[in-house]
Structure formats: structure tokens, C-alpha cells
């Protein structure tokens with residue numbers, strides 16, 4: 001189980017890295033251009049611009065864009081007021097980072113046997129620190145999602 005999680009963490013890191021090295025031309029009408037991004041930025045709903053970009057869609061981009069067109073057509077200048085904009089985001093987007101939840105491996109012990117097998121004190125302290133990271137860095141895919149995949 002531990003190996004599996006390490007692998008999936010490193011594949012996330014790898015894909016982030018690969019995406020960073022070869023940025024695809026961004027043609028998303030939601031995250032890179034278009035009226036939703038524009039109005040979210042104008043309304044200054046979030047302190048951090050990255051926040052919106054990290055929110056995942058609940059519906060297909062076409063549906064979200066169409067719903068936004070419908071919504072903005074309710075105002076003469078096509079500008080959705082902040083409260084309605086926030087409501088729209090809650091309906092069609094997820095909060096960032098909701099696909100993972102904190103997780104401590106069920107077989108995690110604070111003094112695992114392998115630590116006792118390390119003779120060098122410094123190395124053992126280091127290994128212990130790494131081992132402790134499971135508690136702060138452990139993540140698993142949300143139960144509801146794991147079941148749908």
C-alpha cells in the first residue's frame with residue numbers, strides 16, 4: 001500500500017513537472033480566457049488568482065459556459081454581481097484540492113521496527129523524520145471519487 005501511494009504522489013509531481021516544462025497552449029475558454037475568468041478577476045472574489053484556476057468543473061465546459069451566458073444575460077451590461085457570481089461558482093465548480101483528503105496509513109506506527117535496525121544515530125533520526133511525514137503529507141483520493149473510478 002505504501003509503495004502504491006508513493007508512486008501516485010510521484011506521478012502527480014512528474015506530470016506537474018512535465019506540464020511545467022512543456023506548457024500546452026492554453027485554449028480553455030474557462031481558465032485562460034473568456035467571460036467567467038474575466039468577471040471573477042474583476043469582482044476580486046479571491047485574494048489569489050490561482051484559486052479559481054484550481055477549481056475543478058462539476059459539468060462539461062460547454063454546459064458551464066452556456067449556464068454562464070444564460071446567467072449574465074439577466075443583467076443589462078452582462079456583468080454578474082459578486083454574490084450571484086459566487087453562487088454560480090459554487091454550483092458549477094468545486095473548491096480547490098477537494099479531490100484529496102488527509103490520510104494516515106492504517107498500518108502506520110510511530111516506532112516502526114525498521115528504525116531500530118538503523119545503527120547510525122544520525123541516520124536513524126533522519127529516517128524517523130521522514131517516517132513522520134506520512135502523518136502530515138499522507139493523502140488519499142476522496143472515498144466518493146475512488147468508488148466512481
Ligand SMILES: *[C@@H]1O[C@H](CO)[C@@H](O)[C@H](O)[C@H]1NC(C)=O
Nearest residue numbers: 063064065066067068069070
Ligand atoms: C441556457 O438557456 C437555454 C435557453 O433557455 C437552455 O436551453 C439551456 O439549457 C440553458 N443552459 C444551461 C446550462 O442551463
Ligand SMILES: *[C@@H]1O[C@H](CO)[C@@H](O)[C@H](O)[C@H]1NC(C)=O
Nearest residue numbers: 042075076077078079080081
Ligand atoms: C454593470 O451594472 C451594474 C449595476 O447597474 C454596475 O454596478 C456595474 O458597475 C456595471 N458593470 C460594468 C462593468 O459596467
